Amino acid sequence: MPASRKPVRQGPSLIVCLLIIIVNRRSVKTTIVNFYLGGLSMSSNEEYIAPDEVKNALALLDKEEVSSKKRLLTFSNQWHSVIKEIDSVNQQFSSLDSIKSNLCQIETRIQDSSKLAEDISSKVRQLDKIRGRVSECQKRVQDLLDLQLCSEGVQIAMKNDELEKAAAHVHRYLSIDQTKLQRTADDMAQDCSMITSSLKHLQNATDHLQNTVSKRFDQASLIQDQKSIERYFKIFPLLGMHDVGLSKFVAYLGRILKNTADKSLKNVIDTSISSNRASIVFADGLTFLFEEVAKTIEVQQPLIETHYGPDYIVQFMSQLQVHCDTFSNDILTAFLKTRKVKELLKTMWDESDPNIEKPDSKDIDLLIEEIVLILARYDLYAKFVNKHINVELESKSSTAKSFLINSKLCCSIQELMGRYLEFERYYMEESIKKAILMDTLEGDEALTSSMVDDVFFIIRKCVMRSLRSGSLDLLCAVINNAINALETDLCTFFSQVLNSGYPGSGYFNRFTPDLEKIRQTFLASLNNTEVAIEYSRSLAQTFKEEIPLKLKDCNMEKLDSCLSDFSRVNTLLVTANKNGFKQLQNSLIEPKIQAWVEQFYEYSYKMSESEFSQMEADNPFVQNIILQVDNIFKEFKNKLTSNNYDVFVVAIAIETSVQLEKVIMKTEFNRLGGMSLDKVVRTLINYFSGASAWPVREKFSRLVQVTTVLNLEQVSDLNEFLSPDSGMCFAWKLTPDNIRQILKLRFDFREEDIRKIKL
Template sequence: MASLGKNEDVLCTSDGIESVYNKLVAQEEEINNGLETLLSRQCHLEAKLRGITKVLPNLQIVHSDAQQLAEMITFTSTLAENVSSKVRQLDIARSRVSECQQRVHDLLDLQLCSDGVQTALRNEDFEKAAAHVHRFLSMDQHLLKQTADDVAEDCTSVTNSFSLLHEAATQLGAVVTQKFDEAVHADDLASVERFFKIFPLLGMQDEGLVRFSSYLCSKLKDTALKNLRLALETNTSDKRANVIYADTITLLFEGIARVIEIHQPLIETYYGPGRLLTVASYLQRECDRQSKRILAEFSKCRHLEKIVQQVNEYMRTNNVYSKPTDKLDPKELDLLLGELTIMHSRAELYVRFIRRRVMNDLEIGVPSGDTRTALVSELEAMLNGSELCHRMQELLSSYLLLERYFMEESVKKAVVMDSVEEGSHTSSMVDDVFFIVRKCIRRAGTSSSLDGVCAVINNACALLETDFCEVLRRQLRQGYPSGYLDLTQAYSVLHTSIQQGRLQASDSEQARLMFLTYLNNADASTEYTDTLRRSLMDEVPSVLTTMSENERVKLESCLSGLGSVAASLKAVIDYGMEQLRVIVIKPRVNPWVDTFLSVSHQLSEEDFANYEANEPFVQNLIMNLDGLLGLFRGSLTTSNYDTLVSILTAEVTAHLEKVVIKSTFNRLGGLVFDKEVRALVSYLTSTTSWSIRDKFARLTQMATVLNLERVTEISDYWGSNSGPLTWRLTPADIRQVMTLRTDFRSDDIKRLKL
C-alpha cells in the first residue's frame, strides 16, 4: 500500500490501477510458490534436526577427548623442549671439550713438531721433517697463542716453537728445492719424484708443479730433438722414409700422452684433483716449440712451400685443360698428401686426448660453477690458441690446395689417356676418374678433419659436375653420324687400330663408337656417383668417430652435392638420347610407320584371311625395328638401351597414331589393327626390362573403338571403367576415331553421350 501511495498519479486511471493490481497478483503468486517450496522441504529439515539431536551427546564426548589430547600434547611438548634444551647444552659442552682437546693436542703436537723437525733435518729425513712442518702449518697459530696465555699465562715456549718451525719450514723449502734441482741435473727420476711429493707438504704446491713441469718439458725436449735427428739421418731407402716426419711428430704426441698417463695419479694423490691443467699448459708450450721445429724441417725437406707456391701459380694462370710446360706431376704429390693427412690426424688425436684428460680431472676436483667454467675456458683457449693448432690449420690449408690440384690433374690425365677396350661398354676414364675421386675423399677422411673432408667433397662435386660432364657433353655434341653400321665390328676395328698404332676404321665408325661409349660413360658415372654417396655416408662417420649431430648434418649437406652431379649426368644422357632420337630413330621410324597408309584396312573375308596369314605391315615394322635395335643392343648399357627402347616406343606410337587418323577401317580392318597393335606391344615388351604398355594406352584404346560392332557398344566400355579418367582418349577423340569406320553412321556417332 506504501507503493500505492507513492504512485497516486498512476492510480488516477483505470489502466494504472489494473497494472498495479497485476503486479500485486504476481507478487502474491511468487510468495505462495516460496511457501510451498519451504513446506515441501519440511520433512527433510525435520529429519536433519532429529539426526543433529542424536549426535549432540557424541559431540560432548569428542569435545572432552579433544581437550584431554590437547593437554597431553602440551605436556609432551614442554617435556621435549626441556630435554632438547639439555641436549643442546650437552652438545655445546661436548663441542667446547672437543675444541679444548684439539687445542691441547695442537700444543702437544707443536712441541713434538718443534723437536722432531730438527732431528729429521739432521738425519736428512726430509719426508718426516716435511710432515712435521705440514702439521704445524695446519694449526691455528692465533688460537694456540691464546690457549697458551690462558693456561700458563706465559706463551714464550709457544712463540719459540713458532719461530723454530717457521725457520725450519724456510730451511726445509730451500733444501728440498736444492735437492730437487740436483736430482733433475743428475737425471734421477726417483729422487725427482721423491722431492716433488714434499713440496705440497710445505705449502709450495705451485712451485712444485712449475718445477716438475719444467723437468718433464726438458725430458720431452731431449727426446724430441733425438727423434728429429734420427729422422734427418734416415736413409731414403728406408720403408718409413716417406712418412718419417709424421712418425716424428707422432712420437712427440705419444711422449706427452705417456707423461700424462704416468704422472697424473702422482699429481692427483699429492696435489689433489684439478691441478693437471697447470702441468698440461707447460707441456703444451713445449709441444708448440718442438712441433714447430719438426714442421719446419718437414717443410724444408719436402719443399712444401715451393710446391704450394708452384701449384698456386699454376692454378691461378692456367685453365683446367691447358697444357703448361712447368707443372708438377700429380703422382709426385701422392706420398706428400698421405704424410700431411697423417700429421693432421695425429694432432687432432693428441688434442682430443689432452682435452678429455683435463676435463675429467676438473670434473673430479673442481665443483661446477664459475670456477670450473673459467678453467674450461682457459683449457680451450690454451688448445685452440696454441702454436700447434695454428700450424695444423696452415698444414690443412696446404693439404686442401694440393689435394685439389692432385684430383684435377689426375682426372685430366685420365681423360687424356682414355681408351676403349673391346667388349666394354665404357671407356677407361670412368673407372679412373671415380677411383681418383674416391681415393682423394677417403684420404681427406684420414685427416680427422670434417672441414677438410667437406672441402674435398665440394671440390670433387665441382670437378665432376663441370669439367667431367663437359668432357662427356663435348663428345656427344659432335653428334651421331647417320647411316647403318655394325657397331660390334667397329669396336673390333678400333681396338685393332689402337693396338697397331694406325687408324683403320673410318671417321664415321669411330664417331659412332665414341658417341655410344661416352653415352654409356654418363650412365655408368650416374651409378658410380650414387654408390659413392652411399658409401661415404657410412665410411666418413666411422673414421671421424666423434661426430656430433650438427656435424653429421653438415656432412649430409656436402654429400647432397653428389645428387647435383647425378642430375647433371642425367642431363648429359638426355642430351645424347635426344640426338639418337632425332638422327637415328625418327628418320627411320617415320617412313616405316607411313607404310601403314599403303595397306588397306577395309577388308573382305578373303582379304582378312590373307592378311591374318601374312601380316605384311606389322611384320615388316617389327623386322625393321629389330634391325635398328640390334645395332645398339650389344653397344649400350642396360639402362641406356632400355631408355632407347622407351624413346623408340614413344616415337612409334606417336607417329602410328597420326597415320591411323588418316586411314579408314571396316569391322575386319579394325580387328586386324587390334592384332597389329598387340603384336607390336608384345615385341617391344620383349626387348626391354621396363614397362612400356602405358605408352600404347591410346593406340590400344583406338583399336578397341575401331573393333566395335555397333556405335552404342562404346557405352559399355566407357561406363564399365568408372568414368573417363581411366581413358587416355577424350570423348572428342573417341568420336574422331569412330568416324574412321566407314560402316558407322555419323548421326549415330553424334548422338553418343560420353
C-alpha cells in the same frame, strides 16, 4: 538419554500434514458442490459451470482421495521403522561425546609434550655449543703441543740434514691455523713468549728449508740426478710449494724432451731420400715426440697424484704441453720447409703464368699420405691426453680440453688441415681429369669405359683417407670437395658428349671422320651415366655404413646432411642420361621409324573381304616394321647396359606409336580396314612387350583408342564407350576433336551421324 538432547518426532508431523490435505480436499469438494447448487440462483448475465464439468472434477478428487489414503496407510505402516532409525542415530550421538572427551585429553598431552621437547632442544643446543668450545679448546691445546714438537723436531732434523722429517714438521706447522695460535698466545699472557718464539723459529725454518730444497733440486736437475730430483720433488708439497715444485719439475722434463726432440729432428733431416720411410719421415719424427710425451705423462702421473693431488694433473699436463708445442712446431716447420708446402700451394693454383709446370698428382699423393699420417698421430695423442685426465675431476675436464685446443700445436694442426684440404682437392681434380683424358674401352664388347671406375675409385680413396685423420669436419670437407669435383668434371664431361648428339646415317654424316668412334664414345657415355648413378648411390650408402664404425663419436645428423648432397650428382647424371636418349631419338630413332612407318601409305585400308583375308594371313607392313626394329634391337642390345636397353626399347615403342598415329590420321578406312589396323597395333604391342622387361602396353594406349574408334560398326556404337553405365567406359586420352576427326576417317560414316554424337 542426556538432558541436553531433545527427542525428534518427525513421523506424527508427517501424518498430520496428510490428514490436513485430505480434509482440505473434502472442503474443496464441498465447495464445488455448493457452488454448483448456488449457481442455479445466479443471474442470467453470469457464466454457468456445466454439470458434467463438476462431475468430472469430483471424480478426479475421489481418485486423488483414494490414492492419498493409500499413501497415508503406507506411511503409517513405516512409522515403527522410522522410530528405530531415530533411536539408532541418538545412540550414535552419545558415542560422539566420549570421542570428543578423548580428543581433548590427547590435545592436552600433545601440548605438554611439545613444550617438553622445546625445553630439551634448547638444552641440547647449549650442550652442543659447550661441546664445540671444549673441542676447540682441545684443538688449541693439541696445536700448542704440536707447535712445540714441530719446533723441537725441525731443529733436530735440520742438524741431521733429514729434510723429509723437517719438511713433515713444517707441513704440520703450516696446517695449523695461525690466527688461532695468535689468539691462544694472547689468552695465555703468562706463557706468550714460548709460543711466539716457537712460531718465529718455525717460520725461519720454513724459509730456510724452502730455499734449501729449491737450490738442491736445481743442482740435481743440472746433473740429471733422477733419484735426488724425485726426492726433492716430493718435499715441495710438504712446504706448501706445489706450484713451484711442479714448474721446476716440468722444466726439468722439458729439457729431457728437448734433447730427445733435437735428436729426432736431426735424424729426420739426415734421413736419406732413398730410405724406405723417406716419404713419411716427418710423421715418424712427430710420432716419436708424441710417444715420449705420452710416456712421460704415464710415468709421472701416479707420482703427482700421490704427492700433489689429482687437482694438479691438469696443471702438470698443460705445462708439459707448452714444451710439446715448441718441439712439435719445430718438426712441423721443418716439414713445411723441406716438403716445400707453400711453394706447391702457390704453384697449384697459379693461373697467371701458363708456362708454370703443375705438380704431379702422384707426388701430391705421397705428400697427402704423410700429412694424413701426421693428423692421425695428433688425433691419437689428443685422445690420450683426454683419457688421462682423472675421471674424478669432471669440473676439470673442460679445462683439459681447452688447454689442448688453445695450444700452439692445435693451431699448427688446424693450419695443416687447411693445407691438406687444398692438396686433396688438387689431387682429386687432377686425377679425375687424367681419368677422363685416359678414358678407354677395354675391347669392342665393353659397354662402359674405364673412366667411371677410375673416378669413383679416386673419390672413395680420398674420402676414406681423410677418415684416418679422426676429424669429422675434415671428412665432411673432403666429401663436399668430392661432390663438387663430380659435378664440375664428370657430369660436365658427360653432358658435353651427350649433348653433341649421336651421328646418324644421313648423307652429311658419311663425311664425318671417325664416325664409328664417335658413336661408340656416345653410347659408352650413355652407359657411363647409368653406371655412375648406381655407383654414386652405392658410394653414399657405403660411407653412411662404414664411417660411423671407424670414427668414434660420429655426429650422424651432420654426416647424413653431408652425404645427402650426393643427390645433386645423381640429378645431374639422370639429366645427362635423358638428354643423351633425347639426342639418340632425334638423330636415330625418329628418322628410322618415320621412314619405316611411311610404307603404311602403300596399302589401302578400304578393304574388301578378300583383301582383308590376305592381310590377316600376311601383313607385310607390320612384318617389315618388326624386322627393321628387331635388327636395330640386335645392334644395340650388345652396346647398351640392361637398363639403358630397356629405355631404348621403350623409346622406340613410343616413337612407333606416335609415327603410326600420324600416318593413320591421313588415311581412309572402312570397317575391315579398321579391323586390319587393330591387328597391326596388337601385333606391335605383343612384340614390344616381349622385347623389353619394362611394361610398354601403356605407351600404345592412345593408339589402341584410335583403332577402337575405327573399328566401330556404326557411329552410334561409340555411345557404349562413352556411357559410364555401359561397363566399357575407359579413360580417354583422345580429345573430342580427335574422336570426331578419327570418325571422319571412316568413309562409310555419314557426316550427320558424326555430328549427332555427344562427346
